[in-house]
Amino acid sequence: DAKTTQPNSMESNEEEPVHLPCNHSTISGTDYIHWYRQLPSQGPEYVIHGLTSNVNNRMASLAIAEDRKSSTLILHRATLRDAAVYYCILRVTGGSQGNLIFGKGTKLSVKP
Amino acid sequence: DTEVTQTPKHLVMGMTNKKSLKCEQHMGHRAMYWYKQKAKKPPELMFVYSYEKLSINESVPSRFSPECPNSSLLNLHLHALQPEDSALYLCASSQEGRGMYTEAFFGQGTRLTVV
Numbered sequence: 001d002a003k004t005t006q007p008n009s010m011e012s013n014e015e016e017p018v019h020l021p022c023n024h025s026t027i028s029g030t031d032y033i034h035w036y037r038q039l040p041s042q043g044p045e046y047v048i049h050g051l052t053s054n055v056n057n058r059m060a061s062l063a064i065a066e067d068r069k070s071s072t073l074i075l076h077r078a079t080l081r082d083a084a085v086y087y088c089i090l091r092v093t094g095g096s097q098g099n100l101i102f103g104k105g106t107k108l109s110v111k112p
Numbered sequence: 113d114t115e116v117t118q119t120p121k122h123l124v125m126g127m128t129n130k131k132s133l134k135c136e137q138h139m140g141h142r143a144m145y146w147y148k149q150k151a152k153k154p155p156e157l158m159f160v161y162s163y164e165k166l167s168i169n170e171s172v173p174s175r176f177s178p179e180c181p182n183s184s185l186l187n188l189h190l191h192a193l194q195p196e197d198s199a200l201y202l203c204a205s206s207q208e209g210r211g212m213y214t215e216a217f218f219g220q221g222t223r224l225t226v227v
Binding site for chain 2: 034036046087099105
């Protein structure tokens with residue numbers, strides 16, 4: 001499975017934008033970039049995914065580098081509720097299964 | 113309904129007990145997953161079911177036995193577990209077809225303690 005690299009932790013102030021980076025230099029052409037987050041004591045929650053173009057939804061934006069070897073999850077205005085572990089995952093679509101294999105993720109702390 | 117429901121939420125079992133974890137979804141998803149998560153670690157994939165057939169077993173010990181009775185239900189049967197099997201067990205589901213996978217939905221997990 002293609003691997004991702006994320007910083008172990010990041011801090012943000014409430015109501016400021018947060019940029020969470022992810023490197024995936026071994027990504028293949030058909031791998032989708034997925035982001036999930038896990039709040040304390042909860043199951044992971046889908047945030048956003050994309051293939052080549054930047055994506056926006058109500059939760060966040062996903063900026064994908066032109067060579068697709070890195071991406072950035074953007075939270076436009078962090079709230080205390082956004083404090084979570086954020087996982088960047090490559091979802092393989094070329095094989096028979098598009099399994100979600102979690103890396104270590106980035107623990108985001110949000111300060112009031 | 114975009115929920116994946118797991119029962120029970122908490123389970124304490126002895127090493128000689130047999131118990132089952134249950135997972136249910138009504139989103140019409142044909143891929144269902146079991147994950148194990150230890151404290152402060154990422155979820156680890158255990159099993160994948162695709163169209164009610166076991167397609168992935170990530171070298172999980174036989175004391176964990178999955179079952180998919182129909183497209184909405186996923187069970188994990190537990191027998192002769194060890195204390196190190198204590199963890200949060202997560203179920204997830206996603207749509208699949210033509211090799212394309214949409215987002216996965218996760219349940220809140222079953223917190224298992226083996227004594």
